[in-house]
Amino acid sequence: MKLLHATGNNYKFNLMKERLSCFKEIELLNPKMLNINVDVIENGKTAEENAIIKAKAYYNVVKMPIIAEDAGLLIDKFSDTEQPRLYVRRVNGKDNLSDEEILNYYIEKLKKYGDSKAHYYTGVALIDENGNLYSDSVDEKEFLLTSKKCETKSLKGGILEPISIDLEVNKYFDERTPEEINNHYESLSNRYCELVKKYILKK
Numbered sequence: 001m002k003l004l005h006a007t008g009n010n011y012k013f014n015l016m017k018e019r020l021s022c023f024k025e026i027e028l029l030n031p032k033m034l035n036i037n038v039d040v041i042e043n044g045k046t047a048e049e050n051a052i053i054k055a056k057a058y059y060n061v062v063k064m065p066i067i068a069e070d071a072g073l074l075i076d077k078f079s080d081t082e083q084p085r086l087y088v089r090r091v092n093g094k095d096n097l098s099d100e101e102i103l104n105y106y107i108e109k110l111k112k113y114g115d116s117k118a119h120y121y122t123g124v125a126l127i128d129e130n131g132n133l134y135s136d137s138v139d140e141k142e143f144l145l146t147s148k149k150c151e152t153k154s155l156k157g158g159i160l161e162p163i164s165i166d167l168e169v170n171k172y173f174d175e176r177t178p179e180e181i182n183n184h185y186e187s188l189s190n191r192y193c194e195l196v197k198k199y200i201l202k203k
Contacts, residue, residue, distance in 0.1 A: 001129075002027045003200060004034065006058040006068035011157055016067070018182075019189040020196060036061055047072045047086060048123030048137045055125035055133065065200050066127040067192075073160075075145060077116035078109070088159060099159055103149070106160060110147035117167075118145045122188060126199050134199045138191050141184055143167055150174055 003026050005016050013030045020026055031038065040057045044050040050070035059066045072085040084090075091097055091105045110116065119142045125135040144165040150172035158164075161173040169180050182189070197203045 001025055001065065001201065002029055003065045003067055003196070004029050004031070004058060004062060006031070006038075006040075006054045006066055008032065012069070015185075016069075016192075019185070019192050022193060023196065023201065025201070026196070031058070034062065042070065042086075044070075044086075046123060046137070047121055048125070048135050050086065051123040051125035052133065052135050055127050055135075059127045059131065063131075065129050067124065067196065067200075068126075069122055069124045071120045071122045071140075073118060073120050075116050075118040077113040082109070102159055103162060106145065107147050107149065107163060110145055110163070115144055115146045117142050118164075119143065124192060124195065126195055128199055128202075132199070134195065136191065136195060138188050140188055141168075143173075143184075 005013055005028055007013055008031060017028050020028055038057050038061055040054050042050040042053055044053050047070040051068045054068035054070065055066045058068065070086065073088050074083055074085065089095065089102055091102055120140040121137060122140060123135065123137050125133065127133050144167055145160065146163050146165055148163070150162045152174055157174065164173045165171065166173060166176055166180065166184055168184065169176060171180065
C-alpha cells in the first residue's frame with residue numbers, strides 16, 4: 001500500500017521511513033516523488049491541529065492514504081512568552097533567519113539561563129483510503145539543551161540537534177549510534193506504528 005508522508009523535509013521523511021520500516025507492505029512516498037507541491041497554511045493552535053491541516057490539504061490533491069505530523073518544543077527554563085512551541089524557527093518575529101542564526105539565538109538564551117531540560121510534543125494525523133481522518137498527540141522524551149555546541153554537527157538534522165543531549169546516554173544527538181537514536185524515539189515510533197496498523201492497514 002502506498003502512503004504519502006505530507007512533508008517536503010527529507011530529514012523528517014527518512015525518519016518516518018525508519019519508524020515504519022516494520023511494515024513491508026507499505027511504500028512510503030513524499031510529495032516530490034509524486035511531483036506535487038501543496039501550499040499549506042499551518043495556522044492551527046496545536047501541533048495536532050497543524051498535522052490535520054496538512055493531512056487534509058494533501059489528501060484533497062492526491063486522494064490516497066496520508067500521514068502528516070507537526071511538532072512543538074517546550075524549554076523548561078524559558079518563560080511562557082519565550083517558549084518556541086510551534087515556531088522553533090521563528091526568532092523575534094522573523095521567519096527568514098539562517099539555520100546558524102537560529103541556533104545562535106538559542107545558544108545565547110541558554111548562556112543566559114543555563115542548560116535546560118526540554119521536550120518536543122508531536123501531533124500526527126492520518127487519512128485512510130476512504131478519506132477518514134484520525135489524529136493523536138504524543139509527548140516525546142526529555143532531553144537537555146546546552147549552550148555548548150557539538151563540534152561534529154553538520155546541520156543535516158533538526159535545527160537544534162547541535163546543542164541537544166540525550167539524557168539516557170549522555171551524548172549529543174549527533175554522537176549517538178542508530179540503536180541509541182531508535183531507543184530515544186521508541187515511544188513515538190511505537191505510537192506511529194499502532195496508528196498506521198489500526199487506521200491505514202486496518203489490522
